Amino acid sequence: MDPAEDRSNGDTDFGPRVTTRGFVGRARDVDQxxxxxxxxxxxxxxxxxxxxxxxxxxxxxxxxIETAAGSASWDWNQMLELPQTSLTVDIHCVTKWTKLDTxxxxxxxxxxxxxxxxxxxxxxxxxxxxxxxxxxxxxEDVLDDRAMVAHTFDGEPLDPEHxxxxxxxxxxxxxWKSAKWVRGLQAMDEDSPGFxxxxxxxxxxxxxxxxxxxxx
Amino acid sequence: MPAIDTSAQVxxxxxxxxxxxxxxxxxxxxxxxxxxxxxxxxxxxxxxRSGQHVDVKLTAPxxxxxxxxxxIASSPELLGSIxxxxxxxxxxxxxxxxxxxxxxxxxxxxxxxxxxxxTWTVDxxxxxxxxxxxxxxxxxxxxxxxxxxxxxxxxxxxLYSSRTLDDVIYLNELESYASTDSxxxxxxxxxxxxxxxxxxxxxxxxxxxxxxxxxxxxEPTLVFICGPTAxxxxxxxxxxxxxxxAERIRTERFGPSG
Numbered sequence: 412m413d414p415a416e417d418r419s420n421g422d423t424d425f426g427p428r429v430t431t432r433g434f435v436g437r438a439r440d441v442d443q444x445x446x447x448x449x450x451x452x453x454x455x456x457x458x459x460x461x462x463x464x465x466x467x468x469x470x471x472x473x474x475x476i477e478t479a480a481g482s483a484s485w486d487w488n489q490m491l492e493l494p495q496t497s498l499t500v501d502i503h504c505v506t507k508w509t510k511l512d513t514x515x516x517x518x519x520x521x522x523x524x525x526x527x528x529x530x531x532x533x534x535x536x537x538x539x540x541x542x543x544x545x546x547x548x549x550x551e552d553v554l555d556d557r558a559m560v561a562h563t564f565d566g567e568p569l570d571p572e573h574x575x576x577x578x579x580x581x582x583x584x585x586x587w588k589s590a591k592w593v594r595g596l597q598a599m600d601e602d603s604p605g606f607x608x609x610x611x612x613x614x615x616x617x618x619x620x621x622x623x624x625x626x627x
Numbered sequence: 628m629p630a631i632d633t634s635a636q637v638x639x640x641x642x643x644x645x646x647x648x649x650x651x652x653x654x655x656x657x658x659x660x661x662x663x664x665x666x667x668x669x670x671x672x673x674x675x676r677s678g679q680h681v682d683v684k685l686t687a688p689x690x691x692x693x694x695x696x697x698x699i700a701s702s703p704e705l706l707g708s709i710x711x712x713x714x715x716x717x718x719x720x721x722x723x724x725x726x727x728x729x730x731x732x733x734x735x736x737x738x739x740x741x742x743x744x745x746t747w748t749v750d751x752x753x754x755x756x757x758x759x760x761x762x763x764x765x766x767x768x769x770x771x772x773x774x775x776x777x778x779x780x781x782x783x784x785x786l787y788s789s790r791t792l793d794d795v796i797y798l799n800e801l802e803s804y805a806s807t808d809s810x811x812x813x814x815x816x817x818x819x820x821x822x823x824x825x826x827x828x829x830x831x832x833x834x835x836x837x838x839x840x841x842x843x844x845x846e847p848t849l850v851f852i853c854g855p856t857a858x859x860x861x862x863x864x865x866x867x868x869x870x871x872x873a874e875r876i877r878t879e880r881f882g883p884s885g
Contacts, residue, residue, distance in 0.1 A: 449684070457856070462878060623644075
């Protein structure tokens with residue numbers, strides 16, 4: 412049978428919009444304004460990683476920031492002595508789910524930098540992790556209280572499968588940028604793709620611009 | 628800590644995901660009481676690596692759209708089309724459209740192939756250990772079908788956990804592999820209910836099972852584990868405990884995907 416096609420509703424990449432016969436979709440009961448394009452509401456907390464969950468002991472944990480002007484690192488207790496920031500945010504995974512009102516506690520990247528007397532002048536950073544995972548970010552996306560190293564999720568210590576003992580949290584970008592098991596940030600003068608970015612995912616990943624894949 | 632294998636990236640095998648394209652349902656196969664396979668003809672089919680997935684987008688008459696990701700079940704040797712095996716999720720708006728509405732000729736939008744480390748080609752070699760839970764077997768099936776197209780060139784073993792025999796997807800095809808000389812070993816485990824005369828495993832995947840199967844297949848070059856989160860966490864931990872180095876283990880966790 413022929414699909415219903417309606418040219419007045421905007422074109423697809425390959426021609427007129429395709430309306431799928433018989434598709435109604437779920438009740439439009441969620442606050443659509445909080446869902447970026449192409450996302451759906453998820454009430455659980457799915458886990459997505461390509462690797463086995465590593466065991467990172469708090470006693471061995473370190474987080475470092477390396478800039479052209481100098482470097483600094485913190486162990487677990489030193490990190491807990493820094494100002495603690497609580498943040499309630501919506502998170503958006505590139506695999507289409509959005510989870511509303513998640514609460515995190517951690518240390519903002521700004522607070523790490525000011526504690527060390529460092530400034531991030533380079534335009535980009537690479538986040539490095541205990542598994543070897545990497546993801547690249549514009550420096551402006553991790554400054555001005557837009558990013559933290561989070562160790563507590565909804566009032567509980569962050570589970571290893573969700574990136575515990577601590578993960579990067581950059582909630583205004585797709586969640587693959589919020590690197591699990593984060594170990595450090597390294598300043599970069601030029602942008603360079605991290606792990607998923609090297610597999611065709613978008614270099615920045617803004618969910619509100621639906622930047623899922625390279626070229627979006 | 629494990630290093631990341633970036634050889635596939637260096638080889639440029641993942642140059643881009645491409646644009647949305649038109650996908651037309653060509654045929655529907657009932658696999659189990661809650662899994663169906665849809666052969667989908669693509670207007671712009673491209674080569675892919677077994678284990679990759681696609682994004683599917685459905686549009687309602689009022690413009691409402693829903694997107695989901697589904698693993699490709701067919702092998703790259705099937706040209707022009709791909710197979711998507713969709714498990715019915717209770718209340719799932721996309722899976723229920725596939726199960727209750729879709730028939731040959733229906734059209735939706737599709738984008739891909741997508742995905743990096745959870746992929747295998749015959750060039751990656753073996754021995755290969757595949758561990759699937761429930762519909763997590765789907766991307767592993769693409770790997771086995773690709774493997775079959777190359778005459779099962781490397782030793783391979785599939786450990787597939789299901790609740791009951793009625794939940795086993797691709798049962799006939801998996802049984803047919805057992806009758807080939809060089810085909811993969813297929814070990815099924817049924818965790819809730821097993822039929823009379825059942826000779827396979829009847830328990831959740833545990834250390835003894837993993838140890839025995841590793842003895843049988845040999846030191847694996849790669850291990851692919853796919854299923855629900857708790858299943859994957861357990862199986863990956865057991866493989867590490869059995870001495871498989873973490874950088875050889877690739878995982879994909881199926882969250883709820885309605």
